[in-house]
Amino acid sequence: MADEFKKTDLEILVSTMNRSNLDFLIPMFPFASFSDFNILIVNQTSEKKNLVSEFSNVKVINSFKKGLSSSRNIALKNATGKILLIADDDVIYFPDFDQKIIDSFHQNKEASVICFQTKTTENKPYSNYKNENLLMNKKQVFWVLSIEIALKSDEIKKKNVVFNEYFGLGAKFEDSESLFFLRRVIHNNLKVLFVPKYIVKHKKYSSSDELNSDRWLYARGANLYKRFQKFSYFFLFKLVFFLLRKKFISFTEIRHKTKVGLKGIQDYKALLKSKSENLYE
The missing domain is CATH 3.90.550.10 (Spore Coat Polysaccharide Biosynthesis Protein SpsA; Chain A)
Structure with missing residues (x-):
């Protein structure tokens, strides 16, 4: 055929x-x-x-x-x-x-x-x-x-x-x-x-090698804003405490990791404002 x-x-x-x-x-x-x-x-x-x-x-x-x-x-x-x-x-x-x-x-x-x-x-x-x-x-x-x-x-x-x-x-x-x-x-x-x-x-991906990295959390902040916009902040805080609960990060890292994720959100929002990126998929 x-x-x-x-x-x-x-x-x-x-x-x-x-x-x-x-x-x-x-x-x-x-x-x-x-x-x-x-x-x-x-x-x-x-x-x-x-x-x-x-x-x-x-x-x-x-x-x-x-x-x-x-x-x-x-x-x-x-x-x-x-x-x-x-x-x-x-x-x-x-x-x-x-x-x-x-x-x-x-x-x-x-x-x-x-x-x-x-x-x-x-x-x-x-x-x-x-x-x-x-x-x-x-x-x-x-x-x-x-x-x-x-x-x-x-x-x-x-x-x-x-x-x-x-x-x-x-x-x-x-x-x-x-x-x-x-x-x-x-x-x-x-x-x-x-x-x-x-x-x-x-090869199996090792989550312990990645989920505690700033690179990943910064990117995930942008990911969350692209998907959830104003609700991304809630999901970011939820994600940070998930990482803490699963022992990917320590208690003393909470503030730093939250700031990294927020930076990802902020930088993605700047792309939207400059009209070099669109929210739509």
Whole structure:
């Protein structure tokens, strides 16, 4: 059928930095050669340190811009596949990942985006996933990893859905890029579906390494204001006391951490006032 997708319609969008060769792709596909897949790499680098591909179906864009969301947007803009899979350079795919993705879009034709499952490198579920298909709302996309996202290229591009370049690693607020991307998808009346199929492995994130950092709390302050506006202050205080209760921070850190989160709120509000950012997803 003309509207059926094939595995060759899948393009993998890999964000990476400062690469000089393609060797990093080898462990991502332990069951096959990476050259068997359509891959678009955005390599954020400096001038005269470009990455080059000798494979026709492994394309490279060397970018001198910073930020993970910028990298994702460059990939989305230049991708040619009908189905696009968001990827990082440290993931490991399961042997049948591509077939699972294609089958899921065949079986759920109404979905513009499908979110899948990740296992840790210890072979455990990365998150507390549902056991059935779920049409997701703006709250339910909160825990989705970017590496779990596959999408229909034409529908996303038609609605001009992009990553918010103020959020994500290397940006002003280094968190929440996937959350606000998926919320923007839903805001544009496109459907985001969760399908309980494992497609990828990734090292388990250690919350103790991140939740006590100023960088994270500063970004989370901006996140809260973008989602809740005037109620963000209440949710920030609630978050700080959650961190205290879970022993991510000490009692003596409460004042400092609250000020960091408030600074995130203040700086995000300044972006809104300058009209360089919009509240809408």
